[in-house]
Amino acid sequence: MSREEAVQRVAALIKGIKFCMLVTQTDQGRLHSRPVTTQEQDFDGDLWFIGGKDTEWVHDISQRPEINLAYAQPDGQNYVSITGRARLVEDRAKLEEVWSDFYKAYFPEGIDDPNVQLIHVDTHGAELWESSGKLASAFALAKGLVTGERGDMGSNETVSLE
Template sequence: MNQNNEHPTREEAIKTLSHLIKDVKFAMLTVTTDQGHLKAHPMTTQQTEFDGDVWFIGGKDTEQVQCMRARPQVNVSYADPGKNNYVSVSGTAQLVEDRAKLEELWSDFYKAYFPQGIDDPSIQLIKISAQGAEYWEGSGKMKALFQMARAAVTGKPATDMGNNDTINL
């Protein structure tokens, strides 16, 4: 819950999450395996504005995509340790065929994974519809270090380490 004890509107929540994840290059996408284990994979963050959906490009034949097909509940986590910002998004994965969206998201970076380029038949668009999120927004690295040092010296807990909120989308 935020410090004002108020719940943000959906638009405010989306704006906050968009701000926190916009410059994070990689996310960890967690799926549930056939054995019921959680398994995370690094994914390239798309350079699109977060609007409640998160998009990735994956491979149709990967274990990750097969797990999402069978069990679409996933988690996407972002970390920006330089700013002390962390985001965890829970949502539902959809495996999408949409050439226009693929063209919007495609960059030559993906040729390393799909040698045939944008026409590679193994490309799979992944759309994560966010249902909720939790974030930790740091108050700045120097302030956080000061708070931790003061807590270590005084034996009292740090009091201002930033904001933490859980939001429904």
């Protein structure tokens, strides 16, 4: 699969998922996961987030930039795990592009709040789990319970985004 095809597959699966879980490594070497807001942009292989300069996850990124992002769409039974390298960016034009009034809840001074930090994730790859549909998955599960045979629960693959 070409990079362009992989990007399109990932884009289709994460489109419309407002939040994902971001995993960083702490100073103590532990993994820490927290929800972050995905920007409403078409996925092109890069992801953008806004965080607070004073937060633990922004500190973690500054020290250990390799991260994981976990997207889940339980209704469609589709899941995506993305690996990448995050970096802290100072780019007013990009910040204006991704900013929404939603962030005023976190940054009282708005886009000019000195605590606003733009984060860019250069993605490496992704693992995808796609369901064959709720009804088909339920049937495959029931069939497997009755027959002991593994049914078609959908597909799973790893793609490169580099």
